[in-house]
Amino acid sequence: MTTVIDVENVSKQFKIHHERSQSLKERLLHPKAGSTELFNALSDISFTVSSDETVGILGHNGSGKSTLLKCICGVLQPTSGQIRVRGNLAALLELGAGFQTELSGRDNVYLYGAMLGLSKRNVDAIFDDIVAFSEIEHFIDTQVKFYSSGMYVRLAFAVAVNVDPDILVVDEVLAVGDERFQAKCVDRIRTFQEEGRSILLVTHQADQVRALCDRAIVLDGGLMIANGPVQDSLRIFREHLLEDAVEHDRASHQAEVAIDSVTTPTGSFDVRSGAGLHFDVNISSHTAYSGNFVMELFTRGGLLVSRSDAQGAPVNLKPGANQVGVDLPQLPLLDGVYDVNVGIVDYHGTVIAWKEQAASIQVTYNGREGGIVELGASIQQR
Amino acid sequence: MSDAAPAKVERRSLEHAPVRVVSARATLPTRLRNLWSRHELLTSLIFSDIRIKYKNSTLGIFWSMLSPALTLGIYYLVFSVITKNGYPNFALYLFSGLVVWNMFVTAVNMATGVIVDRAALVKKLSFPREILALANVGASVVYFVIQLAVLCLFLVVLGHAPAWGLLWILPISFVALYLLTASVAIVMSAVTVYLRDMRHLMEVLLQLWFWLSPVVYSYQNTISQRLHDHGLTWVYFINPITPIIMTFQRIFYVKTTVISTNVPHPVVHILPTWSASSYASMNLTLLAITVVLFLVALSIFGRLEGNFESEL
Numbered sequence: 195m196t197t198v199i200d201v202e203n204v205s206k207q208f209k210i211h212h213e214r215s216q217s218l219k220e221r222l223l224h225p226k227a228g229s230t231e232l233f234n235a236l237s238d239i240s241f242t243v244s245s246d247e248t249v250g251i252l253g254h255n256g257s258g259k260s261t262l263l264k265c266i267c268g269v270l271q272p273t274s275g276q277i278r279v280r281g282n283l284a285a286l287l288e289l290g291a292g293f294q295t296e297l298s299g300r301d302n303v304y305l306y307g308a309m310l311g312l313s314k315r316n317v318d319a320i321f322d323d324i325v326a327f328s329e330i331e332h333f334i335d336t337q338v339k340f341y342s343s344g345m346y347v348r349l350a351f352a353v354a355v356n357v358d359p360d361i362l363v364v365d366e367v368l369a370v371g372d373e374r375f376q377a378k379c380v381d382r383i384r385t386f387q388e389e390g391r392s393i394l395l396v397t398h399q400a401d402q403v404r405a406l407c408d409r410a411i412v413l414d415g416g417l418m419i420a421n422g423p424v425q426d427s428l429r430i431f432r433e434h435l436l437e438d439a440v441e442h443d444r445a446s447h448q449a450e451v452a453i454d455s456v457t458t459p460t461g462s463f464d465v466r467s468g469a470g471l472h473f474d475v476n477i478s479s480h481t482a483y484s485g486n487f488v489m490e491l492f493t494r495g496g497l498l499v500s501r502s503d504a505q506g507a508p509v510n511l512k513p514g515a516n517q518v519g520v521d522l523p524q525l526p527l528l529d530g531v532y533d534v535n536v537g538i539v540d541y542h543g544t545v546i547a548w549k550e551q552a553a554s555i556q557v558t559y560n561g562r563e564g565g566i567v568e569l570g571a572s573i574q575q576r
Numbered sequence: 577m578s579d580a581a582p583a584k585v586e587r588r589s590l591e592h593a594p595v596r597v598v599s600a601r602a603t604l605p606t607r608l609r610n611l612w613s614r615h616e617l618l619t620s621l622i623f624s625d626i627r628i629k630y631k632n633s634t635l636g637i638f639w640s641m642l643s644p645a646l647t648l649g650i651y652y653l654v655f656s657v658i659t660k661n662g663y664p665n666f667a668l669y670l671f672s673g674l675v676v677w678n679m680f681v682t683a684v685n686m687a688t689g690v691i692v693d694r695a696a697l698v699k700k701l702s703f704p705r706e707i708l709a710l711a712n713v714g715a716s717v718v719y720f721v722i723q724l725a726v727l728c729l730f731l732v733v734l735g736h737a738p739a740w741g742l743l744w745i746l747p748i749s750f751v752a753l754y755l756l757t758a759s760v761a762i763v764m765s766a767v768t769v770y771l772r773d774m775r776h777l778m779e780v781l782l783q784l785w786f787w788l789s790p791v792v793y794s795y796q797n798t799i800s801q802r803l804h805d806h807g808l809t810w811v812y813f814i815n816p817i818t819p820i821i822m823t824f825q826r827i828f829y830v831k832t833t834v835i836s837t838n839v840p841h842p843v844v845h846i847l848p849t850w851s852a853s854s855y856a857s858m859n860l861t862l863l864a865i866t867v868v869l870f871l872v873a874l875s876i877f878g879r880l881e882g883n884f885e886s887e888l
Contacts, residue, residue, distance in 0.1 A: 268702035276599035291700035296628045308620035
């Protein structure tokens with residue numbers, strides 16, 4: 195295992211201009227006009243990424259995750275600290291950013307390849323793969339300005355993943371294209387993982403991190419607040435997001451709702467496969483509040499087993515202690531530990547209270563089936 | 577980092593892979609090394625620039641000849657036909673100087689706004705940004721070569737031999753011209769990010785600069801004596817493009833002293849009667865100066881590029 199990305203005490207400051215003109219006249223007449231403010235986009239970030247590792251970077255808008263990524267890719271220079279990158283890095287910061295709309299798809303593949311550091315001969319070798327992956331064979335000699343946005347993005351993604359990078363950096367680009375193409379992209383990322391390449395994935399979608407990453411880093415306001423296993427980082431991310439949301443919304447509605455604990459009558463979360471489970475969620479609220487209840491069930495591997503729809507489960511909380519009962523009549527699950535996340539969201543879907551890994555259900559199973567779900571399949575020869 | 581592994585052989589041998597360091601500021605040698613490592617990108621950009629410019633035109637790159645041809649025609653008409661300066665073969669004199677001036681002015685005009693125009697690229701992809709300005713210089717080198725070819729055709733048609741003995745100075749002069757153009761282009765491309773009206777200012781400045789250079793008039797015949805009397809010759813030669821233009825004129829126009837076509841046919845000292853060795857030393861000195869200029873331009877660019885992100 196080699197360290198491929200070594201981020202060392204990286205800080206980045208931006209100057210924010212308020213009302214300053216970029217014209218020469220304004221500069222000469224009012225040299226000091228407009229105030230400048232220093233903004234810390236990143237503060238003293240340090241972490242490493244090994245080869246063979248997929249790391250997610252989580253954070254909401256403005257948390258500094260894109261700035262960090264741009265520094266790693268070399269688009270931006272950090273104000274202090276340094277980043278060492280070993281091997282080839284291909285970045286998907288914005289798909290098709292390097293495209294010249296007046297040129298044909300073919301010319302753009304060569305130009306974009308050169309942007310990513312490939313020689314003409316290198317691009318020649320992978321050109322057919324690129325075109326095949328992008329599925330735009332018929333339009334490869336058409337000017338890119340006539341492409342649909344989907345074609346544009348597919349071609350850009352195809353170039354980036356076919357350049358044989360040691361490190362792939364992906365910034366929320368998986369949200370583009372139709373569902374089938376998205377699945378293809380995820381497939382390609384999994385292939386990369388199997389081939390032992392490093393991937394850095396920036397997103398604010400927790401599900402994507404859970405599905406793809408080995409480790410997650412959480413940024414908030416330019417600070418790194420978590421760097422560890424996906425489960426732990428996600429918990430911190432959700433809870434942090436929540437604190438912010440509560441701070442913002444405190445003025446509008448005085449809802450201070452907290453999920454205290456999850457308990458079962460017996461005190462045990464061990465259950466036999468196929469049996470039922472009942473648990474109670476203890477919620478304390480300062481005011482009366484009406485919202486929706488959400489429950490998620492995950493495997494330890496990060497696979498979502500089930501999410502109970504918020505719309506179907508309204509709860510009316512009264513001031514003080516409340517209890518919500520969750521009844522799972524039968525759990526057709528196989529051997530393993532399943533984590534339960536519970537939360538309250540308002541009718542717009544904003545999270546009001548959330549508890550990640552509120553409980554862990556231990557399922558025991560004695561049969562011969564493997565996987566997650568017990569289908570009870572019977573196999574007979576006819 | 578530019579040398580991508582061509583085939584998927586022996587992945588995971590990253591222990592010996594090159595390490596790229598991103599830190600607050602790159603040193604000048606690092607900048608030069610990064611630039612050199614991306615020369616393939618430069619070539620790519622030069623030709624895509626040219627292709628985009630003439631993409632939808634039937635005559636294509638021949639348009640790049642039209643504007644210089646028109647300029648040449650107008651100056652010829654005004655100075656030779658209307659005001660009768662009396663210089664024989666004036667078109668050739670004009671052309672020799674214009675070739676140099678056109679290369680400089682085309683590149684600088686294009687590069688002045690290039691970082692601003694390509695903001696999307698600058699903000700999303702990692703490459704040495706000065707390559708954008710250098711690509712413009714590269715494209716103007718291509719136009720320069722085409723114009724030089726036409727100039728040679730001119731010589732053949734007119735049966736006018738160049739100064740063979742001085743021809744070896746031409747490459748030195750050209751490299752100096754390239755470095756000078758690149759330096760101005762690189763600095764202007766970065767400055768425009770901070771001062772957007774540099775584009776308009778540059779148009780005016782380049783006009784002034786043109787008339788300060790001996791393209792349409794003869795330095796030797798018109799102002800050299802007066803400058804000399806006031807001890808101001810050095811001021812005129814601060815303009816680094818002047819020696820280059822004079823070298824090109826000396827090589828392609830050849831004659832230093834000609835007989836005027838105006839009656840009563842007086843003798844005209846059209847070019848300085850310097851020896852070959854003084855032309856050589858002038859150009860070598862200029863080359864040394866432009867190398868320094870180029871390095872200075874790169875470090876100025878390096879200082880300015882840090883804040884591109886917040887200005888674009």
